[in-house]
Amino acid sequence: MTTQAVLSPKDEFQITKALLAFGSSELAKISALEYLQKADAQSYAIHLSLPASGTIAISYFGSSTRAELSIGIAAASSGIIDLANAERGLFEQCDKWTNYAVFGAARKDRETKAKFARLSQEWKADRHASSLARDLVSRPAYLRIIGMGRDALPLILQELAKAPDHWFVALKAIADEDPVRPESRGRMRDMTEAWLKWGREKGYVS
């Protein structure tokens, strides 16, 4: 189940306030209650769509009473972070809903984006006129981007949306999928479109 509420915060402070406001709203209470009534539910998520800053996913993990609810918050400026992503390490759990959780998630998000921007820039500056993608994607900065795992997916797709480039090896390595049709291989713009379509379907691209 997913409940959506559109907010308009633009910075961390505002995000914090918005979340706290949302947490005390009737909607949040109802959501928590609904969750508690579903004994077989493994998880529950509320997606807050933030037009200026992306999406914050707030997930309640299994517990039997409201007091035991643990809340994790994951933020990204680039798109929806779903539970599958959150469980892969980006997720932060807290015993209760606190500013710490919000700031922690926002800080981590900011650090992830900064790291990706730096590595991406390094990679682009480190290219020779090699005719092979193999040489381009074996550069240290590119390998470190792959090492960022799923955190990097929405950021890579954002880069790809700006211009076709050799992100496909990283995308395949991280996502363990290849949405490119055989007849599109080597056609960079078609490959780009296939991955952006995949990103939209998976919720990485808005």
Next chain:
Amino acid sequence: MSLDGSWPPEDFPNLKSSDGRVTSESTSDYNCLGWAAGEMVWWEPDPDDTYYWPPGAPRTYTLEAYIAAYKSIGYQPCDTAELEDGFEKIVLYRSEEEYPPHAARQLPSGRWTSKLGPYEDIEHSTLDCLRGDLYGQPFLYLRRPTTHPSPGAAGERLNPEKPG
């Protein structure tokens, strides 16, 4: 356009401004292997099937695989880089690597056209101007009749004189 591209100058220490001209914008849309074949497609024999490689040619980074790829679109080895009526030619470069690091295509004028990795493509008067550590040196010439049909399967056939 002049021969003032965005590639790292150290990649081509023998390339002078008088050697030719830039004929495209910088782009990753295609590489020299596809461009030599007349297609704006990224050709690469990666074993993971990410990029295009002619069906039937081995997906290995070897000279034999490259020759097989160009044979699949009608090219056969020949002796020289001289312009010959009725034929179009490509040249494979060779360095210390097991695979040719570059391919260039001869234009009807006798000049050559090369895509420089993920950067621009250029028209150049000699093959030696790209000689160096990165591309090695011209090694193997291949030709096919100019009447050979377009490959068509992976990308559009280009007017060989038309700048990319």
